[in-house]
Amino acid sequence: MMNQPINSPQFFLTAPSECPYLEGQSERKVFTHLVGEKAKALNDLLTQGGFRRSQNIAYRPACESCRACISVRILASEFKPTRSMRRNRAANIDLVGTEYHAEPSSEQFKLFRRYLDNRHQSGGMADMSIGDYAMMVEDSHVDSRIVEYRGRTEGDGLLEHPTGELLAVALTDRMGDGLSMVYSFFSPEVTERSLGTYMILDHIARAQNLGLPHVYLGYWVKGSRKMEYKTRFQPQEHLTAQGWQRFCP
Known part of the structure; x- marks a missing residue:
């Protein structure tokens, strides 16, 4: 795990995997860690920007040929x-x-x-x-x-x-x-x-x-x-x- 300021989080990209929603499609995600005293404010900011949280990870789709996932x-x-x-x-x-x-x-x-x-x-x-x-x-x-x-x-x-x-x-x-x-x-x-x-x-x-x-x-x-x-x-x-x-x- 790493501590990171809210104004400069480090982002990473996953390898392609099978899409769970659309048959024949693959998915990739961009993600960052939500840790430390800035995690709450960063989670607010990223959620407003279309990210989701899973444990101490914030992620969003970053698929190369598909934009079907829409934040609601x-x-x-x-x-x-x-x-x-x-x-x-x-x-x-x-x-x-x-x-x-x-x-x-x-x-x-x-x-x-x-x-x-x-x-x-x-x-x-x-x-x-x-x-x-x-x-x-x-x-x-x-x-x-x-x-x-x-x-x-x-x-x-x-x-x-x-x-x-x-x-x-x-x-x-x-x-x-x-x-x-x-x-x-x-x-x-x-x-x-x-x-x-x-x-x-x-x-x-x-x-x-x-x-x-x-x-x-x-x-x-x-x-x-x-x-x-x-x-x-x-x-x-x-x-x-x-x-x-x-x-x-």
């Missing part, structure tokens, strides 16, 4: 839920979301493994161990949080740590201009709850309560079914060569 952020202060989103919130009114400092637990990992085994059996994270998961959560030099979503039980309002069944988890960075959803996962057995959608709606509400204007969702790839859901949350902005611009699907 929701305008939280202007967000208006659709009818289906209001139904989603009503269907999950029995959940309680609790925010903690980014600390892993064996309970989280069990849910994480069920999610991967059901949804991402052949993905790059498929073989992650409990040690790998712990590093994903706690290897951070920025303001990272874990939000746990549990079924509500009697007396939860009086408890610092609710005890209901853990159904979903979001790893989130709190930045100067918004919340960045680094990674989220949920119980694959309760598909009727649409927990992925619910966690985004909850983060929009959290950003609004904090007076933060944005919720960063990472990359949207036109033509990738995995990414279609991201454009449903309007209004939103996409990062283009001309800067952040409003996007209408």
Whole structure:
């Protein structure tokens, strides 16, 4: 690891590898380290410039022949839920979301493994161990949080740590201009709850309560079914060569 001032980070380029989103394409990434006392400010700056965080690394696509990956952020202060989103919130009114400092637990990992085994059996994270998961959560030099979503039980309002069944988890960075959803996962057995959608709606509400204007969702790839859901949350902005611009699907 290396310490580096915010105004002169060192960037590196990965070797080409198979693209996880578009068949027949290869991907490369440019990355830098987020370490030291300047990490938080650097993470803010780079996220606004289209980077994502993974542990103590900030990265963005740098593919030679493709520009399909587009950074997306929701305008939280202007967000208006659709009818289906209001139904989603009503269907999950029995959940309680609790925010903690980014600390892993064996309970989280069990849910994480069920999610991967059901949804991402052949993905790059498929073989992650409990040690790998712990590093994903706690290897951070920025303001990272874990939000746990549990079924509500009697007396939860009086408890610092609710005890209901853990159904979903979001790893989130709190930045100067918004919340960045680094990674989220949920119980694959309760598909009727649409927990992925619910966690985004909850983060929009959290950003609004904090007076933060944005919720960063990472990359949207036109033509990738995995990414279609991201454009449903309007209004939103996409990062283009001309800067952040409003996007209408």
